[in-house]
Amino acid sequence: MATYRSVFDAAELRAQFNAAGINTKFMASIWKYVLQNPGCELDEIPDLPSSAYRLLRTKFKPFTSTVHSVFHSTDGVTTKLLIKLQNGAFVEAVIMTYDTRLGKYGGKPRLGGPRSTLCISSQVGCKMGCKFCATGTMGFKNNLTSGEIVEQLVHASLLTNIRNVVFMGMGEPLNNYTALVEAIRVMTGSPFQLSPKRITVSTVGIIHAINKLHGDLPGLNLAVSLHAPVQEIRCQIMPSARAFPLEKLMTALQTYQKNSQQKIFIEYIMLDGMNDEEQHAHQLGKLLETFQVVVNLIPFNPIGSSSQFRTSSDQKVSDFQKILRGTYNIRTTVRKQMGQDISGACGQLVVNLPDKRTRENTSLLTDIEDLRI
Ligand SMILES: C[S@@+](CC[C@H](N)C(=O)[O-])C[C@H]1O[C@@H](n2cnc3c(N)ncnc32)[C@H](O)[C@@H]1O
Ligand code: SF4
Numbered sequence: 001m002a003t004y005r006s007v008f009d010a011a012e013l014r015a016q017f018n019a020a021g022i023n024t025k026f027m028a029s030i031w032k033y034v035l036q037n038p039g040c041e042l043d044e045i046p047d048l049p050s051s052a053y054r055l056l057r058t059k060f061k062p063f064t065s066t067v068h069s070v071f072h073s074t075d076g077v078t079t080k081l082l083i084k085l086q087n088g089a090f091v092e093a094v095i096m097t098y099d100t101r102l103g104k105y106g107g108k109p110r111l112g113g114p115r116s117t118l119c120i121s122s123q124v125g126c127k128m129g130c131k132f133c134a135t136g137t138m139g140f141k142n143n144l145t146s147g148e149i150v151e152q153l154v155h156a157s158l159l160t161n162i163r164n165v166v167f168m169g170m171g172e173p174l175n176n177y178t179a180l181v182e183a184i185r186v187m188t189g190s191p192f193q194l195s196p197k198r199i200t201v202s203t204v205g206i207i208h209a210i211n212k213l214h215g216d217l218p219g220l221n222l223a224v225s226l227h228a229p230v231q232e233i234r235c236q237i238m239p240s241a242r243a244f245p246l247e248k249l250m251t252a253l254q255t256y257q258k259n260s261q262q263k264i265f266i267e268y269i270m271l272d273g274m275n276d277e278e279q280h281a282h283q284l285g286k287l288l289e290t291f292q293v294v295v296n297l298i299p300f301n302p303i304g305s306s307s308q309f310r311t312s313s314d315q316k317v318s319d320f321q322k323i324l325r326g327t328y329n330i331r332t333t334v335r336k337q338m339g340q341d342i343s344g345a346c347g348q349l350v351v352n353l354p355d356k357r358t359r360e361n362t363s364l365l366t367d368i369e370d371l372r373i
Contacts, residue, residue: 003086004061006147007034007042008154010186011178016059022052032191034062038158065151070159081155085148089141091121091170093152095160117164118156122149122180123171128204128240130225132269134303135170144171146182153187166200168223173201174209181216196220202267204240205249214260222256223265223296224249228275229283237274250287263292269300270312270320281320285328295324295332 005012007030017024026048033045042056064086071080079095097116126133127140152169156162165187167173173180180201187194196219203210204225213222228234234241253264266288270276288295297320300311312320317334324332 004064005059006064006145006151007031007056007060007062008150008186009060009145009147009182010150011146011182013060016055017052020051020055022049022055026052028190030056031186035154035157035191038062038154063151063154064145065148065155067155079159081152083152083155085124085144087142089124091124091144091148091152093121093156093169094119095156095162097160115164116156116160116162117166118153118162119166119168120149120152121169121171122167122173122176126171127175128172128238130204130238130240132227132237132271132300132303132307132309137303143176143179146179146186149179149183150186153192157192162194164198164200165194166202166223168200168202172204172206174203174206174213177209177212184217184220200265202265204238205244205252206240207244207248207252210249210252210256214256218260219262221262221265222260223267224253225267225269226284227267227269227271229280229287233275233280237271253291257291263294266293266295267298268295269298270317271300272310272312272316274309276312276316276320278319278323281323282327285324285330288330289328293330295330296335297321297332298335 007013010027013027013030014024017027030042030045030048034040037044040062042060042062043053045056048056065083067081068084068090069082071082073079077096079097081093081095083091083093085091095116095118121144123143124141125138126135128136129139130136153162153165167180184196184199184201186192187199188196196217200221200223201213201217202223202225210222213220225238226234227237228241228246231241231246234246257264268275268284284295297317299317300309302311321332321334324330
């Protein structure tokens with residue numbers, strides 16, 4: 001079967017247009033038309049040169065991925081899209097909408113609220129192998145193309161008004177750097193026009209990529225999955241910490257902050273008895289006190305009965321937060337747990353076709369028209 005590139009694969013489309021002598025100004029109008037006419041054929045797009053139609057017909061598709069299924073969480077705010085890629089692999093994208101006007105839509109959350117956030121995947125699986133993460137247990141399958149990354153935004157935008165994008169789905173975005181940069185450039189350009197301030201890239205701490213990030217994509221938010229205040233604990237739960245030691249990571253973050261003049265988001269999963277004691281809060285406070293950061297304490301989301309981890313008690317989380325705030329004056333928030341019942345919460349994304357348990361516990365929509373408003 002012939003494989004096609006996504007029209008949202010900007011580098012490929014630009015290269016092909018340049019080679020054929022077609023003005024690249026037509027790219028944005030192609031994207032706009034596809035966004036407004038998601039079922040269209042590329043032949044229908046008006047006012048393109050004939051050489052562009054020939055090229056599009058043979059090499060490109062409006063979409064290379066499809067929404068296989070849509071799951072609603074009973075929390076009323078989380079919706080997970082299971083997306084099938086052209087190579088047959090699946091990735092997941094999660095919409096969180098905080099505008100939950102229930103009732104009119106049969107008890108389902110009404111999407112389209114003003115504050116929908118889309119959590120996007122960058123890889124099928126992940127090779128970093130963090131011990132607390134479901135995606136990490138899959139191993140690495142493949143990188144997404146920039147077109148496949150952008151298509152997640154397009155699929156979600158057809159359902160609701162996406163205001164923020166976070167790269168916190170499956171995969172390590174900085175391990176797929178070229179596609180990530182290309183995808184974000186498309187998202188921040190016409191016709192999407194997302195402000196870089198509304199895009200957050202979350203990383204386990206790939207130092208060489210952090211060093212390039214501000215130069216390539218100024219203005220976006222950087223979130224770092226720190227999860228431990230000392231190298232020893234980090235290595236126990238995140239094997240990648242051996243390749244990217246804490247001390248060198250902090251130096252890279254210092255430089256990033258100096259160049260970007262932006263605060264950095266620090267993600268810290270609260271793992272019972274592992275990294276949630278008072279001494280850890282003080283170690284973290286000392287590590288971060290010279291930075292402009294927001295620390296986000298994340299309750300651990302269960303990833304299966306075999307997991308060696310348990311989430312910290314509310315009391316421990318609250319004590320930890322008090323130390324960071326009170327002693328070190330560090331802005332510290334506690335992340336809400338959402339979408340657990342559809343395995344749509346942080347770290348629960350793993351490629352799995354809808355099983356019986358999931359179908360029973362959630363409303364599975366096979367027709368995405370049900371969601372469109
Ligand atoms: C799935 S990762 C994807 C982005 C990137 N690879 C990273 O690690 O930052 C997004 C966030 O989910 C967190 N996470 C992973 N497993 C989790 C779990 N079981 N419970 C809560 N958060 C988890 C990660 O540590 C990270 O902060
Ligand atoms: S937490 Fe992020 S880096 Fe670690 S395995 Fe999961 S997706 Fe990969």
